[in-house]
Amino acid sequence: MPPFAPLIDYPRVKRVGSFQELVSTPLAQGINALCWERTLAGDFAEVVKLLGDGGGEPITTLDEAKLLALPISPSGRLAVDHMLADLRLLRDRELDPVLNCIHGYPRDEEPGPVVTDVFSFHADSAPIPADTWLCTYCGPSSEGLRNEDALRKVDDPAIRAELMKHYGEEQRFSRPPIGCSIPPHPEKGFSEYLRDHCYDLHYAATPRAQPYSFGHFNLWRIATDYPDSPVPPCIHRAPATHPGDPARLLLIS
Numbered sequence: 001m002p003p004f005a006p007l008i009d010y011p012r013v014k015r016v017g018s019f020q021e022l023v024s025t026p027l028a029q030g031i032n033a034l035c036w037e038r039t040l041a042g043d044f045a046e047v048v049k050l051l052g053d054g055g056g057e058p059i060t061t062l063d064e065a066k067l068l069a070l071p072i073s074p075s076g077r078l079a080v081d082h083m084l085a086d087l088r089l090l091r092d093r094e095l096d097p098v099l100n101c102i103h104g105y106p107r108d109e110e111p112g113p114v115v116t117d118v119f120s121f122h123a124d125s126a127p128i129p130a131d132t133w134l135c136t137y138c139g140p141s142s143e144g145l146r147n148e149d150a151l152r153k154v155d156d157p158a159i160r161a162e163l164m165k166h167y168g169e170e171q172r173f174s175r176p177p178i179g180c181s182i183p184p185h186p187e188k189g190f191s192e193y194l195r196d197h198c199y200d201l202h203y204a205a206t207p208r209a210q211p212y213s214f215g216h217f218n219l220w221r222i223a224t225d226y227p228d229s230p231v232p233p234c235i236h237r238a239p240a241t242h243p244g245d246p247a248r249l250l251l252i253s
Contacts, residue, residue, distance in 0.1 A: 042079030139248030
């Protein structure tokens with residue numbers, strides 16, 4: 001796959017110059033991602049170093065008390081202040097942001113025809129209008145994929161046939177609730193099966209696809225898959241991790 005394409009080349013991504021613009025700009029007319037590009041001062045790597053290995057846990061959730069208790073330099077304190085300020089900005093919007101130090105993510109133990117962990121290109125989903133907000137401060141950054149370069153895995157004939165086989169086996173060994181019958185429209189039941197397992201949210205990149213990096217310090221607001229959304233969801237994934245990579249500092253809501 002070719003290297004990351006420049007962010008500016010993709011018309012679905014709109015750059016904004018402030019948090020207020022990030023909040024107020026609608027995701028519409030084909031735009032499904034907003035990026036507040038920033039350069040933040042401070043030593044974020046020092047924060048990661050002082051947090052250690054997380055006691056063996058792959059993901060450590062950070063709060064204000066834990067960050068302020070670190071025996072950190074003035075440059076590291078500046079990095080902490082930036083992260084806490086972002087948490088406050090999102091909480092003031094009545095969002096529920098989480099700041100994580102991530103050493104690794106769990107992989108699908110039994111992925112079947114479609115891998116559904118965060119390393120797969122995917123869209124976030126919601127039952128009501130909602131967006132995803134995220135920022136990488138340190139470590140490998142999140143990656144995006146142009147919608148035009150993405151194919152839903154469930155639309156691949158071979159994968160769909162394999163999923164239909166799994167669905168049939170599941171139906172054969174399950175019994176409907178008392179008083180109910182097996183759905184009269186198998187395709188409708190299959191569609192629900194795909195949604196229930198999140199298979200319909202995962203994508204494969206075309207051979208010539210050029211993923212783009214979300215970069216460091218940039219605060220993003222991206223479209224999710226929800227009923228009657230005016231734009232397609234923003235397709236993205238967590239970066240592949242390699243031995244020796246620093247832990248990620250990631251804000252997400």
